[in-house]
Amino acid sequence: MSEVVMKFENLTKKYGNFTAVNEINLEVRRGEIIGLVGPNGAGKTTTIKMMAKILRPNSGRILIRTNHSELEDLQKVSSTITQIGFLIDIPSFYNMTAYQLLRYFANLQNYPKDQIDERINELITLFKLTEWKHEKVKTFSKGMVQKLGMIQAIIHDPEIVILDEPQTGLDPLARVEIRRYIRKLQSQGKTIFIASHMLYEISEVCDKIALINYGSIIGFDTVENLALVLKTSEINCVLLNPLNPSELETLLNRLSEKLNSYLDQNLDPLISKIPIKYYPEQQGLKIFYDGRNESKGEILKILIKDFESDFTVISFTQPKTSQLERVYAEMVKENNSNNGDV
Amino acid sequence: MEKRTYSLTAIKPVLYTVVFELKKQKKKFYFFLAITILIGFLLGYILQLIPSSLLADTQTEFFNTGLQFISFITLFAACLFFSGIICSEFNKKTGAIVFPKINKYKLIVGKYLGNLILVMAIITVYYFLLGILGFYYYAGPISPKLFYSYGIALLYVIALSSFVTFFSSFMRSVNITIISTLIILLMGFSIVDQIVVLIFAGDFEPLYSLSYLGSLITGILNTPFPDPRYVEFTFGGEGGGFGPGGHFTFGQWITPSIGMGITLLVVNIVVFFILAAFLFKRRQL
Numbered sequence: 104m105s106e107v108v109m110k111f112e113n114l115t116k117k118y119g120n121f122t123a124v125n126e127i128n129l130e131v132r133r134g135e136i137i138g139l140v141g142p143n144g145a146g147k148t149t150t151i152k153m154m155a156k157i158l159r160p161n162s163g164r165i166l167i168r169t170n171h172s173e174l175e176d177l178q179k180v181s182s183t184i185t186q187i188g189f190l191i192d193i194p195s196f197y198n199m200t201a202y203q204l205l206r207y208f209a210n211l212q213n214y215p216k217d218q219i220d221e222r223i224n225e226l227i228t229l230f231k232l233t234e235w236k237h238e239k240v241k242t243f244s245k246g247m248v249q250k251l252g253m254i255q256a257i258i259h260d261p262e263i264v265i266l267d268e269p270q271t272g273l274d275p276l277a278r279v280e281i282r283r284y285i286r287k288l289q290s291q292g293k294t295i296f297i298a299s300h301m302l303y304e305i306s307e308v309c310d311k312i313a314l315i316n317y318g319s320i321i322g323f324d325t326v327e328n329l330a331l332v333l334k335t336s337e338i339n340c341v342l343l344n345p346l347n348p349s350e351l352e353t354l355l356n357r358l359s360e361k362l363n364s365y366l367d368q369n370l371d372p373l374i375s376k377i378p379i380k381y382y383p384e385q386q387g388l389k390i391f392y393d394g395r396n397e398s399k400g401e402i403l404k405i406l407i408k409d410f411e412s413d414f415t416v417i418s419f420t421q422p423k424t425s426q427l428e429r430v431y432a433e434m435v436k437e438n439n440s441n442n443g444d445v
Numbered sequence: 446m447e448k449r450t451y452s453l454t455a456i457k458p459v460l461y462t463v464v465f466e467l468k469k470q471k472k473k474f475y476f477f478l479a480i481t482i483l484i485g486f487l488l489g490y491i492l493q494l495i496p497s498s499l500l501a502d503t504q505t506e507f508f509n510t511g512l513q514f515i516s517f518i519t520l521f522a523a524c525l526f527f528s529g530i531i532c533s534e535f536n537k538k539t540g541a542i543v544f545p546k547i548n549k550y551k552l553i554v555g556k557y558l559g560n561l562i563l564v565m566a567i568i569t570v571y572y573f574l575l576g577i578l579g580f581y582y583y584a585g586p587i588s589p590k591l592f593y594s595y596g597i598a599l600l601y602v603i604a605l606s607s608f609v610t611f612f613s614s615f616m617r618s619v620n621i622t623i624i625s626t627l628i629i630l631l632m633g634f635s636i637v638d639q640i641v642v643l644i645f646a647g648d649f650e651p652l653y654s655l656s657y658l659g660s661l662i663t664g665i666l667n668t669p670f671p672d673p674r675y676v677e678f679t680f681g682g683e684g685g686g687f688g689p690g691g692h693f694t695f696g697q698w699i700t701p702s703i704g705m706g707i708t709l710l711v712v713n714i715v716v717f718f719i720l721a722a723f724l725f726k727r728r729q730l
Binding site: 152158191194208211212255337 | 458462468469534541542543
């Protein structure tokens with residue numbers, strides 16, 4: 104297991120009587136992509152601002168490994184941490200050209216002087232801003248500003264990249280590019296921390312998810328393990344041929360009977376009233392099961408063996424996004440009820 | 446993890462910030478420079494049209510007249526260059542990008558020095574023009590008093606800059622900072638000075654007032670240096686007191702002493718800048 108590069112210990116931030124971040128405890132290991140997911144106002148940006156030393160915690164601390172030594176208290180690290188790159192909130196820049204800004208930022212973070220131009224060109228090309236290199240930021244679209252925000256976070260090739268809503272304002276293609284780039288950063292051994300409420304984006308790139316609500320971490324694990332805690336998950340099966348509508352009800356009953364011991368017994372009626380549903384347009388079955396890994400294998404075995412004459416399964420997948428959505432909804436709901444919300 | 450961080454004492458980030466600030470404020474600088482040069486040329490052109498008898502008798506008096514503009518240029522330049530120096534980082538949220546990259550003390554020092562270079566350059570150009578005109582009209586060597594005045598003017602503009610920076614450190618918006626500092630510097634100090642003179646007459650010198658300290662810029666040109674520095678003007682008739690037949694006495698402090706003026710300008714520079722830097726460090730985005 105890789106070493107811990109960042110650690111939160113009872114991190115708390117209050118604004119008057121309002122607790123924005125409440126005793127957060129987290130460990131981030133080298134090379135991991137961690138997603139911080141939560142609704143608006145949950146405390147994501149506040150947490151990131153404390154990591155950037157823009158806000159001071161009221162209590163608790165953030166420990167950081169600045170080199171291969173011991174973890175150090177971030178507040179006691181005398182100078183700025185150039186090993187971390189930040190994109191905080193919707194970025195706002197001085198009205199200068201992209202090149203002037205990036206050069207200044209790279210200089211501030213002590214990036215080798217003779218390599219700055221090369222680095223700027225590399226990133227500006229990667230993010231398709233080449234034609235805008237010498238244009239002032241006020242002429243940029245929202246998406247371009249966001250891309251520039253992303254570039255400034257990584258211009259100095261930091262070991263840890265912290266991104267707050269990196270997909271905001273980006274078109275679908277740019278989102279794909281960003282996701283790809285995040286994966287590339289991970290393959291280079293970088294540690295990445297992403298805060299977002301876009302579950303799809305998070306589930307696509309993150310190794311682990313920290314769910315935050317009312318300033319508290321209500322779950323921190325892989326999507327699969329979080330689902331396991333709730334003993335609920337779903338499987339999508341695509342079938343080779345459509346099912347016969349006249350036999351559908353009987354078939355679903357048989358399926359329920361055979362798979363009963365593996366199905367989600369506490370299924371939220373808001374999600375689905377029955378644990379097995381057929382979608383004619385997609386020619387697929389959605390099965391809400393208990394989330395255990397063994398159950399998944401058993402279900403596949405039964406579908407193939409016992410229903411061989413009824414249909415042929417051509418795809419058997421666990422959709423991460425909807426799974427995360429469900430986990431998220433469940434955990435937030437539970438947390439809200441604990442906090443007295445209706 | 447490779448450590449590439451600057452040490453706390455490294456001055457490179459300050460220098461980068463100074464250069465960046467010079468580029469950032471380029472337009473504002475050219476605008477002020479154009480106005481300054483325009484005033485200088487107008488002064489030269491208009492004076493050529495005026496019969497020579499109306500031209501000041503001596504070069505020093507000519508400088509004294511010309512320098513009446515300098516306090517306004519200085520004041521407006523300081524307000525417009527420095528009012529956004531801190532509060533815009535919070536108001537426009539540019540701080541979220543830049544604060545993680547540079548120590549806040551270094552950032553404020555760099556921004557302060559960058560803007561100061563530009564404001565000082567504007568003052569220098571104005572003095573240069575005035576010197577050229579003085580040399581042209583009076584066909585003689587430039588009085589060394591102009592250089593003393595230039596030194597005081599530079600100190601004064603630094604003090605004003607620190608004062609405006611201090612306001613910027615706790616104000617919310619750039620516009621409010623500009624308006625409030627202009628009101629205080631243009632009217633606030635003058636009004637308080639008048640009240641103080643009315644109450645204490647010559648017993649209390651308004652050394653707290655930046656406007657009064659600024660009067661040393663022209664005061665130093667006087668030959669001899671004013672002594673006493675507090676004067677009273679009497680208007681009206683023979684009788685005492687106000688009303689018909691009475692007279693009205695108006696007192697005025699002309700200029701602080703050179704030593705005290707310089708000392709207090711330096712104190713203002715240091716105190717306001719330290720306060721501004723401290724508040725900036727504490728302020729959260």
